[in-house]
Amino acid sequence: MIRMSSSFIRTLREDPSDAEVASHKLLVRAGYIRRSAAGVYTWLPLGLKVLRKVEQIVREEMDAAGGQEVLFSALQPRAPYEATGRWEEYGPLLFRLQDRRGEDYLLAPTHEEMFALTVKDLFNSYKDLPTTLYQIQTKYRDEARPRAGLLRVREFVMKDAYSFDISDQGLEASYAAQRAAYQRIFARLGLETVICQADAGAMGGSRSEEFLHPTPVGEDTFVVSDGGYAANVEAVTTLPPASLSAEEIAALPAAHVEHTPGASTIAALTDFSNQAFPGQGPVAPSGEWTRYEMLKHLVYMLTMPDGSTEPLVIALPGDREVDPKRLESSLAPAIAAPFTDEDFARYPVLAKGFIGPEGLGLDAPSKIRYLVDPRVVPGSRWVAGAGEADKHVYDLVYGRDFTADGTIEAAEVRDGDPAPDGSGPLRKTRGMEMGHIFQLGRKYAEALDLKVLDENGKQATVTMGSYGIGVTRAVAALAETHHDEKGLAWPRAVAPADVHVLATGKDAAVFEEAERIALALEAAGLTVLYDDRPKVSPGVKFKDAELLGIPTSVVVGRGLAEGTVELRDRAGGTSRNVALSEVVEETLAEVRA
Amino acid sequence: MIRMSSSFIRTLREDPSDAEVASHKLLVRAGYIRRSAAGVYTWLPLGLKVLRKVEQIVREEMDAAGGQEVLFSALQPRAPYEATGRWEEYGPLLFRLQDRRGEDYLLAPTHEEMFALTVKDLFNSYKDLPTTLYQIQTKYRDEARPRAGLLRVREFVMKDAYSFDISDQGLEASYAAQRAAYQRIFARLGLETVICQADAGAMGGSRSEEFLHPTPVGEDTFVVSDGGYAANVEAVTTLPPASLSAEEIAALPAAHVEHTPGASTIAALTDFSNQAFPGQGPVAPSGEWTRYEMLKHLVYMLTMPDGSTEPLVIALPGDREVDPKRLESSLAPAIAAPFTDEDFARYPVLAKGFIGPEGLGLDAPSKIRYLVDPRVVPGSRWVAGAGEADKHVYDLVYGRDFTADGTIEAAEVRDGDPAPDGSGPLRKTRGMEMGHIFQLGRKYAEALDLKVLDENGKQATVTMGSYGIGVTRAVAALAETHHDEKGLAWPRAVAPADVHVLATGKDAAVFEEAERIALALEAAGLTVLYDDRPKVSPGVKFKDAELLGIPTSVVVGRGLAEGTVELRDRAGGTSRNVALSEVVEETLAEVRA
Structure with a gap:
């Protein structure tokens, strides 16, 4: 039993000055956490209980899915991360330090390397596989802008699991098992999640999905369709319009160059076209020219990981902007920067403001890479x-008048765009990343030479999966989702106590009866928070109970004369009187409902 | 149930090349831990189970003693540690790092500062006290020489508790409660410990005791007497001989200078004295001169924390050497270095090889601090x-012919020296520090301005205690103490499983029966490690079982034809056959005995 009179719990009436989101405000005000530095928090007694409950649910489902728990150090040497390239790739996100001998170490942001090396150390045969290992451990990331309390921090608890298989099918199965475990975990936590196709990003690998918890305070934007498609914006693929056949293309009018004085923007060019060639637009049924068919060309200078540079031209329908995150994701690990005047001077074929496909492409003399939006399909007219x-070219037909080196997913995704699987129009929403699962494939195993003997006695590289859940962030998400204007309202599975007993009033009999009930509830197997503070008014106790958010409260006070106590349900906001003789039974029924 | 056929457990037949002590060899060979860098280890599945069991025992006793669990970050900002001086004092033992903005951080070696600041943040009245908070958390220390597996590492799990009281008596009570909890913890763990008076060292504070586990591989030397005295060597106080009264002193012969050609060492001076003045030694009943009464003078240059220096002369009986650790501890935070030739040149009053008390002392013109061993008492003759x-002076009497600025505990402690409490002769032994409890007093609270309102409404500085247990090290100590030449032999309280079921032989019936028994034992509430590996010989399984050290094994194999299995007791090395029908009951009886 936690007695509030002697517990290290202090509630605040004011929101912390740096708090923007509800979970941050309420977790601090209710005394669950305390900031010790930017993005670094202390777990106070009630907060730690919630954290441990979330951890335990994760642990149970990992064990049920066949995972074996281990524990790695946060402090790790540079060499393995150097071997996979992550020592550099992580950039300023990585906490790096040196020991007294000047050796380089890092505080691990994830442990792919160390798990792979340990499996390499212990296993040597395909018979040892598959295996899935996990840990629930403290991670470090030097976030540029820690924010929103526990939502983006620099030290946090994470569950990271790693699967090791000999075959691609094995990896599929290990991945599926983790995916299913994640669904069970979030269901038990009471956290709605949407499984989104994701971009593998810096982790590499072939397939990746994110478990996003839809919330307006989320940092991720993702899209969903009514038909069940869901993807991180970076991972959305564009549904191209139908291509035309060679016959159909042959029937299109020939391309022709027109004088377009001053039409150096998409808007100006659209206006000009509607004035000069009214009713001749190729897409709108009315023949109106739209910004869509004004093919926009954007020029970037790419920097490769080895430091070399090369130019890139991207073409996309004129009504779309580039989404910087989608562009970055499509080009990774190369980094794109807009062309500078010096760059334009070096490539005279690129006439600023009037760039077209002419002269572009790796096969052209310019050798400038040229990628187009997936909507630029054979037969499309631009x-x-x-x-x-x-000067602009009209009736420029893709596949007849020009081609590109490939397509690129860089254009913004808009509400109403069709889902790539045909499941209906997309709508954008915001979410918080709760989990991320990756089919890493053999990238890490190759870098670290993780091989086992296969069935034929030959060395075969192992294929890996990597699966993370942000445990700290799950606590924040739970607080974010389960609260009202009065305070927190924990789901039972993660509440720091099953029941909150309040002794209200000054009468000694109230405290005696409350104590008796608290002890009886504890004897019945419940965890009890008991507000036994003397000289604290009922009003303050009620306010604190609402702020603390224990699912069920037993209020001992005025009803005692009639032999009743009040049973309150925090989430539902309801209450009812029960007879003293039935309080344990009734409370148990609520808690176990 | 842990099935060995699919578990991440691999045993090694060879000791790791860098291992010197049994716990290190066996924990690695049995697949409990793996090294990932110097002094940095990974917990594999069975090792993690032991670690968690130790943690849980510590947690239960902390809770029972009224402690409240919290969790602080390892990553902490510099400022609070700067305020208490520990940012500097910890020297190279502290892992320091910078974040992306260049702000200084550390990986906390302990958390006195952060706990004090959090209490300051939440509490403001004496009514809030006493309170004791604790955490079980990962600590970092950049040890110069990590060694012996888990015995001295750079990342480790520690339980650290901190008490906060308004009064000195309150601190005494909080300290006593923690001390009692420690006794229960070590008793439950099955770890013999001796409570030793300790030197508070860098932690500061007034009283401190260490819980030392006696073991030849321990790094600490401590002394015990048959009468129950125990102290860390640094903390031993010298029992001085009886002083003489003024009358007795007056009756002693006068001091006289003698020509002592070439007697520049204690040995030479003793020999010379026995030749020149046979039978006139003042201490031995025979009148023989001994090295004891040749008062040895040693000269040091002290460097203070502020960088200033001052000379120090120490005098001690000539038969004793200085113990560098006792000297260091007595002088801390000043650091002593032997006098160099340049130093002697600066202080001509110090005649190298023939230094005596003449001219020394803060009151003398030389202003050289002069401290003597506690055996130099009034009336003692040197x-x-x-x-x-x-030239040497004979019959030099302390209190008559010379005095000092004080005494110093710097001389070595020897077997046979009297315990200071009169409880008999001391003997030295080696131990491993398992826990350390400190009455810190107000040092940290003052540095961090931790005050609360007292009963009179005035600001009063809080007094603190600090209490640590090395959880990682406890696992090592358990392995060190509970093993034999064949492997580990865990006490039941911390064993990674209650029972180890071995299916031995090739017969399918053996595996079926073993499986049935394993499931039945699990259903009865036991944790089971099941060696279900096909194609592994009984010999290998027996060897692995001895190495892994689960307290009870059930061997299913040859006896099956007669309807029996073998029950083995790892620690006792005994075994007996039990009927199949009784195996669950008999195993339960063993485990719960």
């Missing part, structure tokens, strides 16, 4: 720069 | 250098 000032 | 070459 207006594009003619490569010189005040 | 031979000492006369301050010039080849």
